[in-house]
Amino acid sequence: xxxxxxxATALTVTLLAGCATSAPSxxxxxxxxVEVPSxxxxxxxxxxxxxxxxxxxxxxxxxxxxxxxxxxxxxxxGMSLTTVAAARILEGQRxxxxxxxxxxxxxxxxxxxxxxxxxxxxxxxxxxxxxxxxMTGVKSHMGAIGVSAGTRDDCADSLNKGLLTWLQLADSxxxxxxxxxxxxxxxxxxxxxxxxxxxxxxENDADLPESAKTAGCTDxxxxxxxxARFGRGPLVALGGGRSEFQPATERDPEYDDKVGLRLDxxxxxxxxxxxxxxGVYVWNTEELEAAKDAPALLGxxxxxxxxxxxxxxxxxxxxPSLAELTATAINTLSSRPEGFALMIEGGxxxxxxxxxxxFRALDETIALSDAVRTAVQTAPPDTLIIVTADHSHxxxxxxxxxxxxxILGKVRGLGGEDGDRTxxxxxxxxxxxxxxxxANGPGYPGASNTQPQGPKHTPHEPSDVQPSTxxxxxxxxxxxxxxxxxESMIPLKSETHGGDDVGIWATGxxxxxxxxxxxxxxxxxxxxxxxxxxxxxxxxxxxCDANGVPVELPVSKTFEVE
Numbered sequence: 001x002x003x004x005x006x007x008a009t010a011l012t013v014t015l016l017a018g019c020a021t022s023a024p025s026x027x028x029x030x031x032x033x034v035e036v037p038s039x040x041x042x043x044x045x046x047x048x049x050x051x052x053x054x055x056x057x058x059x060x061x062x063x064x065x066x067x068x069x070x071x072x073x074x075x076x077x078g079m080s081l082t083t084v085a086a087a088r089i090l091e092g093q094r095x096x097x098x099x100x101x102x103x104x105x106x107x108x109x110x111x112x113x114x115x116x117x118x119x120x121x122x123x124x125x126x127x128x129x130x131x132x133x134x135m136t137g138v139k140s141h142m143g144a145i146g147v148s149a150g151t152r153d154d155c156a157d158s159l160n161k162g163l164l165t166w167l168q169l170a171d172s173x174x175x176x177x178x179x180x181x182x183x184x185x186x187x188x189x190x191x192x193x194x195x196x197x198x199x200x201x202x203e204n205d206a207d208l209p210e211s212a213k214t215a216g217c218t219d220x221x222x223x224x225x226x227x228a229r230f231g232r233g234p235l236v237a238l239g240g241g242r243s244e245f246q247p248a249t250e251r252d253p254e255y256d257d258k259v260g261l262r263l264d265x266x267x268x269x270x271x272x273x274x275x276x277x278x279g280v281y282v283w284n285t286e287e288l289e290a291a292k293d294a295p296a297l298l299g300x301x302x303x304x305x306x307x308x309x310x311x312x313x314x315x316x317x318x319x320p321s322l323a324e325l326t327a328t329a330i331n332t333l334s335s336r337p338e339g340f341a342l343m344i345e346g347g348x349x350x351x352x353x354x355x356x357x358x359f360r361a362l363d364e365t366i367a368l369s370d371a372v373r374t375a376v377q378t379a380p381p382d383t384l385i386i387v388t389a390d391h392s393h394x395x396x397x398x399x400x401x402x403x404x405x406x407i408l409g410k411v412r413g414l415g416g417e418d419g420d421r422t423x424x425x426x427x428x429x430x431x432x433x434x435x436x437x438x439a440n441g442p443g444y445p446g447a448s449n450t451q452p453q454g455p456k457h458t459p460h461e462p463s464d465v466q467p468s469t470x471x472x473x474x475x476x477x478x479x480x481x482x483x484x485x486x487e488s489m490i491p492l493k494s495e496t497h498g499g500d501d502v503g504i505w506a507t508g509x510x511x512x513x514x515x516x517x518x519x520x521x522x523x524x525x526x527x528x529x530x531x532x533x534x535x536x537x538x539x540x541x542x543x544c545d546a547n548g549v550p551v552e553l554p555v556s557k558t559f560e561v562e
Contacts (some may be wrong), residue, residue: 058525066510066530078350087365100402131192137524172340183347184241392498394439441495
């Protein structure tokens with residue numbers, strides 16, 4: 001409590017000092033310059049170098065002029081630019097137009113940029129390392145959650161590499177915080193907002209090796225409870241993953257054939273309730289609606305990931321949409337007078353792409369667009385809203401389909417720019433083909449141990465695949481069906497991520513600093529520098545330079561409450 005009082009006093013002094021300076025304007029001084037040492041790549045890329053280089057880029061982009069009171073980051077997991085473009089068209093076609101002229105909710109935002117997504121050890125990244133970069137300002141290894149680069153399965157090595165996320169920083173600064181996802185709350189993207197582990201798969205105690213337990217690591221689900229060490233912890237946590245929080249002796253409230261996964265006997269939901277007097281735990285839409293004005297809210301809507309929106313149970317006892325989760329989170333957090341920071345993930349875009357199922361990947365992207373629209377309509381006007389992705393996928397958008405051709409359909413035209421646009425295009429063997437395809441994945445047409453030679457449908461996770469004897473005849477195949485799997489060139493059980501850049505879209509105070517092509521860890525710095533309470537809290541901890549730019553890697557222990 002004494003430390004909290006000291007921090008509040010220091011923040012007040014800093015705020016008053018900030019008010020005494022002239023406000024940024026078109027005629028104000030140039031953006032502050034941050035010197036960054038040259039290093040050899042990749043061996044010279046220390047956590048401090050990543051942090052300082054990201055701070056330098058954000059400052060040069062003008063982020064220090066930002067005056068955001070609240071921050072909402074929307075993360076479309078695996079939402080490649082191809083996924084965005086195809087979803088835009090599908091949404092437009094569902095509305096009855098040709099589709100190409102349509103725009104998803106964030107495509108009207110005034111600021112855009114591109115993000116370079118590689119991990120420290122991989123050209124093509126995963127969700128753990130990428131979200132760690134976005135949340136902490138430091139790039140890390142594939143599989144890393146909230147720790148700087150090291151060895152993926154080495155708990156002991158990771159213990160002194162913990163990083164402070166901007167959600168934890170917001171909590172330390174007195175802001176209200178929240179996490180929303182359609183994946184498990186313990187999955188890589190949401191976990192990177194609050195947890196620290198070198199291995200993303202250590203989601204519950206049964207997943208944690210004995211060697212890691214002995215060395216001092218704890219599972220991700222348990223860390224959601226202990227995140228209150230920076231203040232109050234997340235006041236809103238909504239997503240899937242009930243089983244990660246419940247003991248194996250407890251039967252699931254929704255499915256009679258399912259029980260919890262924890263072997264330590266702990267009921268983390270009960271522990272959360274005890275730690276949040278007045279807080280409400282919910283697991284269906286009806287309960288969520290009844291608890292919308294609760295001071296703290298934990299929602300676990302499935303034992304595993306939440307259902308795809310297309311398959312979602314829309315009854316009162318079923319699952320809420322991502323837009324409904326977004327509205328609830330904003331309602332709860334915006335009622336606090338101190339401002340808020342919120343991360344919202346459309347997590348199942350990624351899963352549908354991994355399945356090689358473009359229908360659900362695009363449908364989930366449209367659901368994310370609905371959620372962003374809800375935020376724009378309901379969030380306070382002094383809110384910085386950002387939409388981005390953690391990584392790309394191998395989805396292709398190719399051929400010469402006629403304008404308005406169904407985006408999930410077969411290409412019409414003779415395969416060339418000057419062909420007959422009223423007929424199906426055909427490859428050199430005479431077969432039709434779709435506009436969308438995957439470079440790799442389970443849509444490979446060869447016979448597998450679960451499905452015969454020819455077109456594939458979801459679910460398809462083969463353990464054995466035979467070489468294809470040729471492309472399938474799609475003439476009479478409904479490629480627009482929800483379960484159809486687009487063809488892939490390379491047979492894999494699960495389609496892979498892509499290494500290409502992803503988009504960033506922003507609106508609200510501070511959004512003008514989102515421009516150019518930036519390293520992914522720069523997103524953290526753009527957020528922190530554009531939000532006075534965040535950067536001032538870092539300055540109180542002594543991490544800022546003479547211009548007030550946070551440039552030194554913060555020591556997270558400094559931000560913990562006594």
